[in-house]
Amino acid sequence: MSTNSGVAPDVISLKPAWPLALCAGLLGIGQNGLLVMMPQLVSMTGLSLSVWAGLLMFGSMLFLPGSPWWGRQAEIRGCKFVVVAALTGYLASFTLMALTIWGMALGAVGLWPGLCGLILSRCLYGLTVSGMVPAVQTWAIQRGGMEKRMSALATISSGLSCGRLLGPPLAAAALGLHPQAPLWLMAVAPLLALLLIAREDNDPPLPPVAKQSAHLSRAMLPYLLLALLLAGSVSLMQIGLSARLQPIFPGSAMQVSHHVALLLSLAAASTLAAQFLVVRPQRLRPLHLLCAAALLMSGGLLLMVLPGLFTLYTGIIVTSLGSAMATPGYQLLLNDRLTTGKGAGAIATSHTLGYGLSALMVPAVTALLGEPMLLGAAMMLSLLFLLLCGVLWRRRNDPEF
Numbered sequence: 001m002s003t004n005s006g007v008a009p010d011v012i013s014l015k016p017a018w019p020l021a022l023c024a025g026l027l028g029i030g031q032n033g034l035l036v037m038m039p040q041l042v043s044m045t046g047l048s049l050s051v052w053a054g055l056l057m058f059g060s061m062l063f064l065p066g067s068p069w070w071g072r073q074a075e076i077r078g079c080k081f082v083v084v085a086a087l088t089g090y091l092a093s094f095t096l097m098a099l100t101i102w103g104m105a106l107g108a109v110g111l112w113p114g115l116c117g118l119i120l121s122r123c124l125y126g127l128t129v130s131g132m133v134p135a136v137q138t139w140a141i142q143r144g145g146m147e148k149r150m151s152a153l154a155t156i157s158s159g160l161s162c163g164r165l166l167g168p169p170l171a172a173a174a175l176g177l178h179p180q181a182p183l184w185l186m187a188v189a190p191l192l193a194l195l196l197i198a199r200e201d202n203d204p205p206l207p208p209v210a211k212q213s214a215h216l217s218r219a220m221l222p223y224l225l226l227a228l229l230l231a232g233s234v235s236l237m238q239i240g241l242s243a244r245l246q247p248i249f250p251g252s253a254m255q256v257s258h259h260v261a262l263l264l265s266l267a268a269a270s271t272l273a274a275q276f277l278v279v280r281p282q283r284l285r286p287l288h289l290l291c292a293a294a295l296l297m298s299g300g301l302l303l304m305v306l307p308g309l310f311t312l313y314t315g316i317i318v319t320s321l322g323s324a325m326a327t328p329g330y331q332l333l334l335n336d337r338l339t340t341g342k343g344a345g346a347i348a349t350s351h352t353l354g355y356g357l358s359a360l361m362v363p364a365v366t367a368l369l370g371e372p373m374l375l376g377a378a379m380m381l382s383l384l385f386l387l388l389c390g391v392l393w394r395r396r397n398d399p400e401f
Contacts, residue, residue: 015143017152019200020136021159023083023193026090026186027132028163033171033182040179044105045114055122057359059093062126063352070131071138071345079139080202082131087197089128090190097121098183105180133160134345137331149335150286153328154279158272161324165268168261223334224350226290226388230297230326231354232361233381237301237319238264239362240374247372248309259309266313267320274324286336287396290329294382294389296322301379319382326385333392 034041034056041052074082100117103109109117133156140152174181241260249255278284284292300319303311331347365377 015201017140017143017155018159019193019196020083020140020143021155021162023087023197024133024136024156024159025163025166026087026189026193027129028160028165029167029170029189030090030094030186031164031167033167033186037171037175037179037182040175041101044101044179045118046104046111047115047118051115055118058119059122059126060352060355062123063130064349066127066130067134067348067352068345071134071348073131074135074138074345078202079135079142080197080200082135083139083197084194086129086132086135087190087194089124090132091187091194093121093125093129094183094187094190096124098180098187101183102180130348134348141335148282149332150282150289150328151280153331154275157279157324157327158275161268161271161275165265165272168265220334220337220346222388222392223330224346226326226330226385227347227350228354228357229381229385229388230323230330231351232357233297233301233354233378233385234319234323235355235358236361236374236378236381237304237316239358240371240378243371244304244312244375263313263316267316270317270320271324274321278321278325279328284325286329286332287393289325290333291389291393293322293324293326293329294386297326297382298322298379298386301375301382305375305379 038052042048045052070082070086096117100109100114100121103117104111104114136159137153137156140156141149144152170185171182174185241263242256245256245259249259279289296318300315300317300322303315303318306315327347334347361377362374365373369376
């Protein structure tokens with residue numbers, strides 16, 4: 001018995017995590033791919049842009065109940081079970097969406113039956129795919145061991161970032177073949193991932209850490225609040241880019257769209273750079289990484305609200321470097337206190353709440369202060385993030401924290 005337990009970690013550490021990162025990358029491809037083909041979705045279905053925005057938000061908000069539940073299932077049934085369920089749900093969701101849109105475009109499916117089919121597809125997506133990120137993060141940590149947790153999380157984050165980076169060009173290239181081709185691409189991709197994951201072993205859970213708890217406690221709430229503030233700040237930043245660019249290029253929507261695409265691509269590239277150069281080599285301890293990330297995010301968003309195009313581009317690079325470093329920082333600090341599966345599910349839930357917070361803040365900020373202040377609102381959330389990091393730094397020697 002003792003011999004097996006001594007050998008297992010060495011065996012597990014030799015297993016590559018890139019198949020898991022590939023599964024995570026499917027999320028980025030699907031999310032950004034749908035955004036690229038939004039005009040085609042509107043024209044093929046006859047549904048307005050606001051209806052489609054509501055459908056996308058509906059699927060994302062179902063991550064709230066789904067992520068914590070799947071995080072527990074990863075600990076009970078194993079990570080492979082959850083990843084296979086998520087990929088199956090991904091496949092079923094996009095297949096149903098593609099068939100529904102195809103029927104609506106041909107006139108064979110009416111408006112209301114089509115809308116019901118689209119709602120069902122997003123329901124399948126939210127309730128199953130919500131388990132993907134918590135499961136692959138937990139699985140990657142199991143393979144790398146506790147001492148390589150930061151590197152394992154960076155590998156999964158790199159997969160997500162690559163998906164977000166590749167999603168728009170892949171969708172744009174598929175649109176050149178057929179208006180519905182990106183949907184079928186998204187439906188086929190999880191089938192390939194399923195064939196890949198089917199060959200992987202379901203690694204056993206890591207032995208429990210002495211300080212880890214099976215239940216959330218009050219002392220863990222700061223890390224969940226950090227996740228909420230980060231997601232809200234990044235979401236507001238992305239939404240506010242167009243409003244920030246419009247005064248620079250008045251009356252030129254094409255130039256604004258061009259610069260938004262460049263800025264988002266630059267943000268994704270900066271995120272990858274931080275993950276490969278800082279997070280994966282584990283150059284900083286989690287709390288140091290988190291505090292450095294908070295300073296970079298606040299400084300970057302301060303640059304973005306200053307006038308000028310150069311400061312905007314410089315600011316998004318700095319902000320993206322910080323946001324890429326922040327996520328593994330607070331996730332590792334939470335995982336020191338909460339079991340890995342439940343911790344990953346709780347963080348995913350907090351991210352979803354952060355996106356919901358930004359969606360609520362957009363109309364409020366726009367009505368009271370105007371659209372150009374969206375970046376200012378993102379900076380305020382980043383300053384709250386920095387303040388909370390300062391509190392954690394001051395209490396770093398407190399046994400409760």
